[in-house]
Amino acid sequence: MRKLFLDAIWVWVLFFVLAVLNGLLRETVYIPSWGGIGGRIAGTLVLVAAMAIVMYVYLRRNAGALSRVRLLGIGVLWLALSLFFEFAVSHWVMEEPWEQILAHYNVMAGRFHVLIRLMELAGPMLLGGRLLPAAEEPAGPPMAAPQAEPPVQRGGDA
Numbered sequence: 001m002r003k004l005f006l007d008a009i010w011v012w013v014l015f016f017v018l019a020v021l022n023g024l025l026r027e028t029v030y031i032p033s034w035g036g037i038g039g040r041i042a043g044t045l046v047l048v049a050a051m052a053i054v055m056y057v058y059l060r061r062n063a064g065a066l067s068r069v070r071l072l073g074i075g076v077l078w079l080a081l082s083l084f085f086e087f088a089v090s091h092w093v094m095e096e097p098w099e100q101i102l103a104h105y106n107v108m109a110g111r112f113h114v115l116i117r118l119m120e121l122a123g124p125m126l127l128g129g130r131l132l133p134a135a136e137e138p139a140g141p142p143m144a145a146p147q148a149e150p151p152v153q154r155g156g157d158a
Contacts, residue, residue, distance in 0.1 A: 063132075
């Protein structure tokens with residue numbers, strides 16, 4: 001289990017690298033091509049898709065060690081690392097004001113950063129749930145066989 005979470009930290013580092021590269025693309029390609037909101041939407045969608053691919057590869061390689069609790073733990077770990085980095089490092093090391101940091105989460109102003117954080121948290125459960133062993137899958141209600149309709153009688157012979 002320890003290796004699972006240590007690897008999850010390395011995956012988060014890869015997310016960080018992808019986010020930086022995507023930010024460069026957003027500022028140099030997406031925004032000049034599609035404007036502010038269009039560029040930010042494109043950047044968010046590209047990053048979420050890239051994260052989903054990396055996430056799925058990581059989860060698939062570790063499928064034997066996964067459980068619902070571990071998937072949730074991985075999501076919480078990724079979210080915690082991102083929030084720590086974004087808020088603590090951005091504010092106290094890079095000296096960005098709180099207002100500027102919080103502005104990234106203002107959807108009404110065309111900022112979609114919250115979707116990336118939701119992907120970090122929920123992505124492992126969404127993508128990894130299908131990789132769980134059958135014993136981990138929730139047992140739903142049994143599927144009933146479809147009932148045949150009784151034949152409809154026609155005419156006056158009834």
